[in-house]
Amino acid sequence: MPNLNSTQGLGNGGFWPWFLQRVSGFALIFLVGVHMWMGHFSGLQEVLDGRREELVLYEVVKLRLAQTAFIVVDFALLALVLYHALGGLRSVILEWGPAASQSRSVTLGLILLGIVTFAYGSWVLLHFILA
Amino acid sequence: MLQRITGLGLVFYLFVHIMVISTALAGAETFDDVLTVLQLPVFVVLDLFLAAAVLYHGLNGLRVILIDLGVGVTRQAELFWACLVVTATTMAFVTYFSFPLITR
Numbered sequence: 001m002p003n004l005n006s007t008q009g010l011g012n013g014g015f016w017p018w019f020l021q022r023v024s025g026f027a028l029i030f031l032v033g034v035h036m037w038m039g040h041f042s043g044l045q046e047v048l049d050g051r052r053e054e055l056v057l058y059e060v061v062k063l064r065l066a067q068t069a070f071i072v073v074d075f076a077l078l079a080l081v082l083y084h085a086l087g088g089l090r091s092v093i094l095e096w097g098p099a100a101s102q103s104r105s106v107t108l109g110l111i112l113l114g115i116v117t118f119a120y121g122s123w124v125l126l127h128f129i130l131a
Numbered sequence: 132m133l134q135r136i137t138g139l140g141l142v143f144y145l146f147v148h149i150m151v152i153s154t155a156l157a158g159a160e161t162f163d164d165v166l167t168v169l170q171l172p173v174f175v176v177l178d179l180f181l182a183a184a185v186l187y188h189g190l191n192g193l194r195v196i197l198i199d200l201g202v203g204v205t206r207q208a209e210l211f212w213a214c215l216v217v218t219a220t221t222m223a224f225v226t227y228f229s230f231p232l233i234t235r
Binding site for chain 1: 135138139156163
């Protein structure tokens with residue numbers, strides 16, 4: 001059972017949004033860690049030594065996404081980060097008085113935004129995978 | 132409050148990030164041109180702020196999960212400061228190692 005004395009409490013969506021926000025957040029610690037490491041640190045020495053021009057290049061991303069593990073990581077990251085980000089945004093919006101009475105509209109709007117953004121992000125990932 | 136501020140900043144960054152990566156749809160050359168600009172020193176500095184926000188948000192999120200599980204409920208303030216100290220210390224190292232990218 002959630003600890004209602006916590007800094008966040010159950011928020012404004014009941015048990016499941018509260019639970020899934022924490023599960024997605026926990027998973028994102030690892031997924032964002034891998035994503036940032038690959039984008040910001042992997043290959044850094046090659047750039048500093050002048051053996052590679054830039055850290056992130058089209059061909060580098062394409063080669064990475066030729067590996068199944070990175071395809072899984074990137075699609076999972078896209079889905080979870082959108083769920084977590086828009087869930088968090090929903091909580092912040094609904095804490096604002098005037099929006100609280102529009103809870104259903106806010107939730108539906110954010111779900112729609114999440115679906116559209118996931119579709120767009122998937123299209124970009126597939127572009128790299130199938131190119 | 133800091134969790135909400137970093138969270139809102141990261142939501143904004145997420146959509147900018149997806150838009151930037153989507154320049155790949157216009158071709159490899161466009162993508163590389165945009166990414167080359169985004170690896171200029173000024174953007175490396177902005178990346179450091181991004182890394183700090185991600186690190187703090189993640190660590191404080193773990194603190195929230197622990198407290199929800201009933202761990203450290205009476206030591207919330209100490210855990211909050213620990214998140215800040217770990218973030219600041221890690222960022223000091225990351226900034227030090229990023230220096231060649233900022234000054235090149």
